[in-house]
Structures are given as structure tokens and as C-alpha cells.
Amino acid sequence: MMEQSTILLTADLLLEGIDLSARRGWGVAVQGDMIADIGPEAEVAARFPHAIREDFRNCCIMPGLIDCHNHLSWDCSIPDYPAKATATEAELAVIGMRNMMRDLKSGVTTSRYVGDKHFIDVLFRRLRKEGILTGPKMLVSGIGLRSGAGHGYVGMPFDGAEDIIKAVRANVIKNVDWIKFYATGTAPKGGKILSYYTKEEVNVIVDIAHRAGLPVTTHCIGGQGLLDAIECGVDCLEHVYFISDEELAKVQDAGVWVCLTVSEFLTDKPMMPDSMRPPLAERKQVRAHMERVIKSRVPYILGTDGMHGDLAMEAVYIVDMGASVQDALQALTVKAAKFLKIDGETGSLTKGKRADLLVAEGDILCDISSLKRVRSVYQDGVKVV
Numbered sequence: 001m002m003e004q005s006t007i008l009l010t011a012d013l014l015l016e017g018i019d020l021s022a023r024r025g026w027g028v029a030v031q032g033d034m035i036a037d038i039g040p041e042a043e044v045a046a047r048f049p050h051a052i053r054e055d056f057r058n059c060c061i062m063p064g065l066i067d068c069h070n071h072l073s074w075d076c077s078i079p080d081y082p083a084k085a086t087a088t089e090a091e092l093a094v095i096g097m098r099n100m101m102r103d104l105k106s107g108v109t110t111s112r113y114v115g116d117k118h119f120i121d122v123l124f125r126r127l128r129k130e131g132i133l134t135g136p137k138m139l140v141s142g143i144g145l146r147s148g149a150g151h152g153y154v155g156m157p158f159d160g161a162e163d164i165i166k167a168v169r170a171n172v173i174k175n176v177d178w179i180k181f182y183a184t185g186t187a188p189k190g191g192k193i194l195s196y197y198t199k200e201e202v203n204v205i206v207d208i209a210h211r212a213g214l215p216v217t218t219h220c221i222g223g224q225g226l227l228d229a230i231e232c233g234v235d236c237l238e239h240v241y242f243i244s245d246e247e248l249a250k251v252q253d254a255g256v257w258v259c260l261t262v263s264e265f266l267t268d269k270p271m272m273p274d275s276m277r278p279p280l281a282e283r284k285q286v287r288a289h290m291e292r293v294i295k296s297r298v299p300y301i302l303g304t305d306g307m308h309g310d311l312a313m314e315a316v317y318i319v320d321m322g323a324s325v326q327d328a329l330q331a332l333t334v335k336a337a338k339f340l341k342i343d344g345e346t347g348s349l350t351k352g353k354r355a356d357l358l359v360a361e362g363d364i365l366c367d368i369s370s371l372k373r374v375r376s377v378y379q380d381g382v383k384v385v
Contacts, residue, residue, distance in 0.1 A: 010054070016348075038350070074154055076308075261305040302318070
């Protein structure tokens with residue numbers, strides 16, 4: 001049997017293990033699709049004397065990023081992008097293919113896509129595994145459930161127990177990784193956070209999904225929809241832009257994960273319709289709520305929600321809001337892998353794990369925005385950027 005070639009990657013800084021420990025003068029040996037060794041450069045080089053060298057100066061080698069909230073066909077860089085939610089399956093597929101590459105080139109080696117029309121995400125997951133498409137490794141949610149009177153551009157309407165059961169089971173048949181539903185809108189209306197599903201309907205969603213062994217997440221900014229979701233046993237809350245202190249305490253007590261998508265609300269998006277643009281007062285409220293979540297004991301991860309290629313900005317935002325650089329990096333790698341239950345395979349530079357790596361220019365511990373300066377990306381040991 002032909003021996004697999006080994007690549008030895010070195011850089012000024014390397015973030016090693018589940019603690020993302022800062023190592024200077026270290027290297028990582030990649031053999032096939034796995035991390036074969038990691039340690040001081042001279043020692044690793046001695047163990048693999050014939051390794052092909054890749055030396056990255058003034059760079060940091062770290063685990064590949066994990067985007068915990070995105071949609072293949074939801075692209076905030078397209079003019080009037082909300083209208084694209086009703087585009088043809090073919091057009092959405094083309095948009096999705098481009099977005100997969102944008103995500104990968106930004107250092108995202110794994111992505112949780114939380115719903116797309118026509119089961120595009122399920123199809124793309126298979127095509128990527130077959131080598132037909134290139135992009136992040138995918139966890140998918142199939143068709144998101146929304147109320148017939150509620151929010152959810154990417155979701156589809158399902159009302160009442162019978163309708164909901166059929167929808168959840170249709171996703172189960174497609175072997176999705178998560179069930180996603182929309183409990184609320186994205187902003188209050190008339191000063192109130194509206195809730196579009198009854199508690200009974202939410203309970204049906206969670207019950208049927210959990211019976212099939214699937215976790216459940218919900219688009220939820222706060223209010224009664226958040227309280228119902230927690231009481232019914234939801235596994236994750238997306239966004240929580242307007243979460244109250246009382247609701248935050250309940251999330252803490254329940255141990256529910258929160259996926260923050262700060263850029264979606266706080267970034268100026270030139271292609272956003274004026275009717276959707278949040279006023280400055282709302283942005284200030286959201287920032288204050290996000291700062292409280294970050295300072296709390298709630299476990300959180302990060303996602304872009306259609307801001308494809310900009311996951312680094314999520315880290316920049318939360319560091320500016322009080323998170324440490326270490327916390328931000330953990331949320332993008334180790335904690336994200338733990339949340340998705342893939343930490344045995346990826347999420348850290350650890351011997352025996354998949355060789356999913358990001359090489360970023362600069363000292364990331366001193367400047368979190370270095371995440372934007374991608375020098376190279378490896379996925380399963382293959383240099384893809």
C-alpha cells in the first residue's frame with residue numbers, strides 16, 4: 001500500500017487543543033484527511049522528516065470555523081434579497097452554490113444551514129459528500145415551519161397539529177439534522193413581540209422531533225414565543241435580539257443554547273429594503289440585549305444568517321460587546337462543535353481529528369479582525385483556498 005504523503009504546516013502562532021492554547025513555534029502534521037501530529041515544530045519535523053512543508057509567516061493556524069446559523073439561498077448581498085425567497089428552485093440552487101464557496105473561502109469548514117426551500121440543503125449535503133459540490137460540511141434543517149400568519153421568509157406555512165406533524169415527519173424522512181420553526185418575527189410590532197404559534201403547536205413540533213431523535217431550534221427574538229419554546233423543551237434559540245432579563249434567567253436555568261447572529265441586525269446592508277431597515281433605537285436595544293447575553297452564563301455560538309463570508313464579523317462584534325477574544329474563538333470552533341455534537345471529529349487542532357484548518361494573517365489574539373484575512377483553508381486535509 002502506498003504511504004500517504006504528509007504535510008507539515010507551521011506558523012508564528014498556532015491555537016492547539018480544546019482550550020485553543022496559544023503555541024508559538026509549533027507545527028501540525030496532516031496525513032490524508034486527519035491531523036497526524038501536533039507539537040513543537042522541530043519535534044514534529046523530526047517525526048515526519050519527509051513531510052511537505054507549508055510555512056506561513058505572520059499567520060495563525062487554527063481550527064476551521066463553524067457557522068451555526070446560515071441559509072444556502074438567503075443572500076443579503078442580492079438586491080431586494082427577501083423577494084428571492086419565492087424564486088424558482090433552479091435560481092435558489094444557483095445562489096446556494098455560490099454561497100457555499102463564499103462560506104468556504106472565508107474559513108468556514110462546517111456550516112449549519114437552518115432551512116431552505118425545496119429541500120435544497122438536503123440535496124446539497126448529498127452532492128457535497130459525493131464530491132460534486134464544494135463547500136462547508138453541512139448540517140441541514142430541510143423545510144422550516146412557520147405559522148400561516150407568521151414570520152419566516154425561508155420557511156413554509158404549517159398550522160395545527162395535523163399539518164405540523166406531517167411537516168416534521170417529512171423532514172425526518174429526508175434525514176435532516178435539525179428541525180427549525182419560527183416562533184416570532186425579527187422585531188417587535190407596536191412595542192410588542194408577537195408570537196405566531198400556540199404553545200400546543202410548539203409542543204407538537206418539539207415532541208414529534210424529539211421522538212425521532214432530532215433536536216429543535218427556533219427563530220425567536222424573545223417574548224411569549226421564547227417562554228413557550230423553553231417550556232416545551234426546545235434545544236436552541238436563534239437570535240434572541242430582544243430577550244428580557246427575566247427570559248435570559250429562564251434560558252440560563254434551562255441550559256438552552258443560544259445562537260447569536262449580531263451582523264444580521266446591526267450591519268448596514270445596502271441591499272436591504274427600506275421597509276425592513278431597523279431604526280437606530282432598535283439597534284441600540286439589540287446591542288444592549290446582546291451584551292447581557294454575552295456576560296451571562298448562557299452557552300452561545302455564532303452564525304451569519306445570510307451574511308455569507310462574514311462570520312469573522314460576528315466575532316468582531318461580540319468582542320466589541322464585552323466577550324474575550326478566547327470566548328469568541330471558542331464560539332466559532334470548539335463550542336460550536338460541541339453544540340453540534342461533532343466535537344469528536346472537528347472543532348480543534350487535536351491529533352486524530354479531521355484536518356479542518358484556517359490560516360489567518362496576523363496575531364489573532366491581539367486583533368480578532370485577523371479572522372477576515374484568510375491566507376489558506378484546509379478541509380479534510382485538502383487545501384481548498
